[in-house]
Amino acid sequence: MTTLDKTASVPGQRGTRPKPGKDQRFADGGGVLNVFSHGFLAIWAVLIVLPLAWVVLGSFKTDAQINGSAWSWPAAFHFDAFSRAWSKGIGGFFLNTVIVLLGSVTLTMLLGSMAAYVLARYEFKGNRFIYYLFVAGAMFPVYLALVPLFFMVRNLGEISPYLGLNSYAGLILVYVAYSLPFTVFFMYSFFRTLPSAVHEAAMLDGCSHTRTFFQIMIPMAKPGLISVGIFNVLGQWNQYILPVTLMQPTTAGEADHSMLAQGLVNLALQSGYKSDAPALFAGMTIAMLPVLVVYLSFQRQVQAGLTSATLK
Amino acid sequence: MRHGKYPFIVGFLFLPIVLYVGLVLWPYAQTFGYSLTNWSGASQEMDFVGLDNYTRLLDDEVFAGALWHNLLLLILLPVVTILIALFFAFMLNVGGRGGTGGVQGVKGAGFYKVVFFFPQVLSIAILAVLWGAVYRTDGSGLANGVLIKLGLVSASDPVQWLSDPDLVLWCVLAVLVWSGVGFYLVLFSAAMQGIPKDIYEAALLDGAKRGQTFFKITLPLLWETVQTAWVYLAIVAMDAFALVASITPGAYFGGGPDHHSELISTYLMRSFLRNGEAGYACAMGVVIFFFTLILTVVSLWATKRDKIEY
Numbered sequence: 001m002t003t004l005d006k007t008a009s010v011p012g013q014r015g016t017r018p019k020p021g022k023d024q025r026f027a028d029g030g031g032v033l034n035v036f037s038h039g040f041l042a043i044w045a046v047l048i049v050l051p052l053a054w055v056v057l058g059s060f061k062t063d064a065q066i067n068g069s070a071w072s073w074p075a076a077f078h079f080d081a082f083s084r085a086w087s088k089g090i091g092g093f094f095l096n097t098v099i100v101l102l103g104s105v106t107l108t109m110l111l112g113s114m115a116a117y118v119l120a121r122y123e124f125k126g127n128r129f130i131y132y133l134f135v136a137g138a139m140f141p142v143y144l145a146l147v148p149l150f151f152m153v154r155n156l157g158e159i160s161p162y163l164g165l166n167s168y169a170g171l172i173l174v175y176v177a178y179s180l181p182f183t184v185f186f187m188y189s190f191f192r193t194l195p196s197a198v199h200e201a202a203m204l205d206g207c208s209h210t211r212t213f214f215q216i217m218i219p220m221a222k223p224g225l226i227s228v229g230i231f232n233v234l235g236q237w238n239q240y241i242l243p244v245t246l247m248q249p250t251t252a253g254e255a256d257h258s259m260l261a262q263g264l265v266n267l268a269l270q271s272g273y274k275s276d277a278p279a280l281f282a283g284m285t286i287a288m289l290p291v292l293v294v295y296l297s298f299q300r301q302v303q304a305g306l307t308s309a310t311l312k
Numbered sequence: 313m314r315h316g317k318y319p320f321i322v323g324f325l326f327l328p329i330v331l332y333v334g335l336v337l338w339p340y341a342q343t344f345g346y347s348l349t350n351w352s353g354a355s356q357e358m359d360f361v362g363l364d365n366y367t368r369l370l371d372d373e374v375f376a377g378a379l380w381h382n383l384l385l386l387i388l389l390p391v392v393t394i395l396i397a398l399f400f401a402f403m404l405n406v407g408g409r410g411g412t413g414g415v416q417g418v419k420g421a422g423f424y425k426v427v428f429f430f431p432q433v434l435s436i437a438i439l440a441v442l443w444g445a446v447y448r449t450d451g452s453g454l455a456n457g458v459l460i461k462l463g464l465v466s467a468s469d470p471v472q473w474l475s476d477p478d479l480v481l482w483c484v485l486a487v488l489v490w491s492g493v494g495f496y497l498v499l500f501s502a503a504m505q506g507i508p509k510d511i512y513e514a515a516l517l518d519g520a521k522r523g524q525t526f527f528k529i530t531l532p533l534l535w536e537t538v539q540t541a542w543v544y545l546a547i548v549a550m551d552a553f554a555l556v557a558s559i560t561p562g563a564y565f566g567g568g569p570d571h572h573s574e575l576i577s578t579y580l581m582r583s584f585l586r587n588g589e590a591g592y593a594c595a596m597g598v599v600i601f602f603f604t605l606i607l608t609v610v611s612l613w614a615t616k617r618d619k620i621e622y
Binding site for chain 2: 037040041044047049050051052054055058066067071112114117118124133143144146148152174176177180181208209210213234237239240241260262265268269280281284292294295299302303304
């Protein structure tokens with residue numbers, strides 16, 4: 001690396017007269033270490049990208065090619081495998097997931113920010129207790145609760161068939177409940193940072209508590225809502241263990257309400273695709289694509305949201 | 313300000329709390345109760361059997377094996393993931409060749425961060441299907457394909473990966489590390505950016521090498537974040553259900569070949585959903601609960617250091 005480069009990277013910080021001796025010292029071992037570290041970074045990047053690219057390419061290959069050498073290159077880029085995957089059930093799973101997510105993410109954000117707002121902005125007896133109750137829930141693995149949860153949801157189904165096992169509404173409620181700890185935790189710290197002067201001014205002008213929340217605090221909390229919203233979309237889109245337990249058809253002939261991730265694994269395991277490997281690869285591509293798009297367009301918020309939640 | 317405050321608070325908190333307590337906390341609590349019964353899970357009938365389920369667990373060889381595998385993951389997963397993530401985070405944030413006193417990451421740091429993080433947003437189910445394809449036992453799997461191409465493995469005798477009892481747990485560990493490094497890299501990066509640059513600059517002026525700045529400055533100041541990462545990874549290692557259940561061989565939640573990748577979570581689900589031993593499964597759940605709790609407390613206590621203010 002040249003001296004010119006170095007001074008250019010920090011303009012005007014310490015004058016523009018690099019002393020040769022000093023240069024020597026800063027660069028000690030840097031060359032070797034740099035090649036070494038760049039090598040590792042590049043290898044890891046290849047390790048990440050290669051399997052993903054391989055799967056996407058696989059959806060354009062023929063069955064014989066996939067079962068042959070791993071290094072074959074697709075002969076032609078046809079989208080046949082995608083339409084086959086879609087008609088084999090992936091389309092239905094995709095739709096199920098979208099329906100559930102529309103309900104669950106909206107409800108999670110609404111209920112989560114309501115609870116977080118009250119906990120962050122109002123003093124009352126038991127405030128701390130309720131807050132820690134919510135936060136504690138994030139600590140334990142979900143499957144600890146699976147056995148009783150299964151029967152809980154089955155009992156809900158006896159109250160109303162729309163809430164029971166293998167129902168959209170039942171799964172929505174469960175998703176909301178299991179997303180609340182994180183949502184409350186994050187939105188709580190976000191509402192704490194908003195200035196209280198606006199809130200007070202609204203109250204003085206005779207605005208009700210509820211109206212203050214919906215018309216003043218929610219718009220102000222938009223950046224926080226977006227971060228947590230993205231996190232919940234990704235988390236619930238990728239949820240696996242809850243739908244596996246709750247979304248199994250309880251009687252033969254009942255509609256299959258499988259979520260996308262669950263349906264994909266079932267198809268892979270039940271050899272539904274054994275004779276049609278390209279369709280399985282295409283199904284995986286269909287499942288990855290929305291997540292990839294959401295992640296790449298919001299990657300700053302996703303990274304900031306995920307890390308700030310664990311750092312605080 | 314006072315008028316209607318309490319009705320408002322109650323109105324806003326009511327639904328979230330009902331949902332949360334009803335669907336999260338109450339099932340957790342019930343797990344403890346059921347673990348003391350011989351409930352099959354199929355009917356509502358059950359008898360109180362005291363600690364029988366727990367004494368049975370003591371003699372259960374499959375459970376002992378599963379516990380051992382969990383313990384292995386519990387030690388190896390955090391160590392490997394944190395070491396790789398710390399190394400990468402250091403390279404991406406302060407490892408670059410800075411200017412006169414400048415401290416910066418290597419070139420392309422932003423690109424690497426985006427790419428490395430990507431597995432984290434993929435569903436564990438997608439990871440499972442993907443790695444199932446990568447670990448295929450013939451030459452058409454990606455892993456064998458690469459090794460054959462490099463001439464390390466002959467095409468007639470490919471590696472058996474997930475079907476090899478000695479390899480299967482390592483394969484699982486590799487997938488977990490592969491998907492986890494990006495998240496902890498970003499976590500450590502965020503923490504590193506909070507460290508004032510002048511500390512590094514002062515050290516560099518005093519003639520410190522890059523390796524020294526890492527061990528003498530970065531690591532001590534990041535210690536709390538490393539602790540957090542450790543706890544999170546320990547929870548992942550105790551779980552690891554979806555991955556093992558779907559990529560390892562074995563009917564009903566994997567764990568094969570011959571229980572060589574059995575984890576408590578897969579054994580628990582099989583006991584509950586297939587063997588009709590819900591009470592027994594709940595007892596395993598309780599064991600994991602205390603296991604997780606004790607490990608969290610112990611690791612927090614063992615790694616405790618004085619907080620450094622800067």
